[in-house]
Amino acid sequence: MSQELSFAVIGCGFWAQYQIAAWQELEGAKIVAVCDQDDERAQQTAKKFGVSNYYTDAKNMLEQESLDFVDIITTIDTHAEFTQLAARYQLPAICQKPFAPDMDTARQMIMAHRAAGVPLFVHENFRWQAPIRRVKAILDSGEIGQAFKGRVTFTSAFPVFDNQPNLAELDRFILADVGSHTLDMVRFLFGEAANLRCLTQRVNPTISGEDVANVLLEMHSGVHCYAEMSYASVLEKEAFPHTLLLIEGSKGSVRLDHNYRIMVTTRERSYRKVATPKKYDWANPDYALVHSSMVNINQDFLTALQNGTKPETTAIDNYRTLQLVYECYRSAKMKQVITLEEPIFS
Ligand SMILES: NC(=O)c1ccc[n+]([C@@H]2O[C@H](COP(=O)([O-])OP(=O)(O)OC[C@H]3O[C@@H](n4cnc5c(N)ncnc54)[C@H](O)[C@@H]3O)[C@@H](O)[C@H]2O)c1
Structure with missing residues (x-):
């Protein structure tokens, strides 16, 4: 034991x-x-x-x-x-x-x-969400072939400042707060980025930072990735706190939609899976997907601490996610494509 x-x-x-x-x-x-x-x-x-x-x-x-x-x-x-x-x-x-x-x-x-x-x-728990893990397994299986394009979407009008009023005062908001998650999932799904271009906007005039960010990344794997984040998006179907995905590969595509639905389409067939996260009594229904992922990441940390092994999201690993976040801000400010330098930690 x-x-x-x-x-x-x-x-x-x-x-x-x-x-x-x-x-x-x-x-x-x-x-x-x-x-x-x-x-x-x-x-x-x-x-x-x-x-x-x-x-x-x-x-x-x-x-x-x-x-x-x-x-x-x-x-x-x-x-x-x-x-x-x-x-x-x-x-x-x-x-x-x-x-x-x-x-x-x-x-x-x-x-x-x-x-x-x-x-x-x-x-960094978002990569531990049940549907995200399922999509990663599909990618790794080779079922849709070599991925060449990915769309990672976190767009919402959820009143996030009601629970986290401190976020309204940050000069750097959505890229730092949501981008930490979204760009980490980009890395989890597609590997490391070679370069990126980012555009930001502040739509809500009552907050200090940006509440919309659109990032185009060229990954070393060859994937072209579009990561979009917004807390200003009043959409037909509110998605919070889901991240939606559409990944295209040489043999097919995989789409993660609302309600944990995953659609896999190849030339031969098309089918649906549902990757429902485990439910907990203590979870806030608005955040149930995210709360479930916290148990998963905590287990990864605990196993690592008990065995002296590495969990997925060490600080050195997350340094690369953080680099994407801050290079996005630089790109938005300079209005330039940023080539990513190899981080000093290995
Ligand atoms: N992983 C996720 O999905 C997710 C979601 C929400 C928040 N977070 C993160 O969790 C962290 C906390 O966010 P929150 O919304 O709970 O903030 P919060 O402001 O509600 O809570 C922070 C607490 O820290 C305490 N604190 C601050 N300085 C302290 C000090 N010097 N000594 C002792 N206590 C101190 C404050 O009194 C406060 O109770 C943030 O980094 C946030 O990004 C993560």
Whole structure:
């Protein structure tokens, strides 16, 4: 039997309420403490999930508790502070996306964990959604032949700022927040990008950042990929939080549609599959697909921590996703195609 690992959470806001519930689905991980600078929030979260200890100061928590890892669920501005704190205590850390506010900070976070000899993972869960995994398996099977074109769509008018008001104040919004996911799925499905061109727009005048981004990527695999993201799209059928896909290959195509429906079409036949994610009582119905994927990614992290192996979304892997995010901003600003440099980490 695998060793049970003790962990603590830093940040008890909106997303932590689901992330802790997702952890409690798994055997082998025990949450022993939570921390939030807001005393009441820390206390309420501890009570809700039956956690014995709560703190308002993360350093104090790491001093007091005997931990195997920490899960950082604060917003982007504190990710560097808390991952580096974890490194100082020689603790493996899981950090929410978007991993870092810029590439230099991401590098420093990775270097701090390398120097401490402890792993750093990024909680990039969208690639763990059941329909996305199913489409990837179809691609890998060769059924549609060699992919040459991919369309990855996250377009919605979901009132995201109701649950996450902080997002309305970010100068960089949809590429950093949704693009972290969408561009990571692009990498997951098609490999690494050679170059990209991005256009952004701000349609909602009440927010600070861009709420629409259109990215065209040329992948090293030869796939031409169009990744579109929007929180300003009032469509016939609201898709949130689904990512829709249309992938064309030399022998056929695969389409991921609403309600987890996957259509596979080849010259010989056309058929439909449904990749329904596992349902959990604690999941918010608006986010059920995403919440289910959190259990899957947490299992990948737990297995890696128990066995000393690598999960899919290490910080070094996510550095490449982050590079796409920030090069998209550069492309939009410069109005240029950006050729991607090989990242310094391997
Ligand atoms: N993977 C996903 O699908 C997904 C979805 C939503 C949010 N997220 C990510 O989760 C993270 C948190 O987002 P959220 O919506 O829960 O934010 P939030 O603002 O609701 O929660 C953040 C919490 O961190 C606490 N905090 C901030 N600074 C602190 C400090 N110095 N010490 C202790 N506590 C501190 C705040 O008091 C707050 O309770 C973000 O990185 C966000 O991008 C991921």
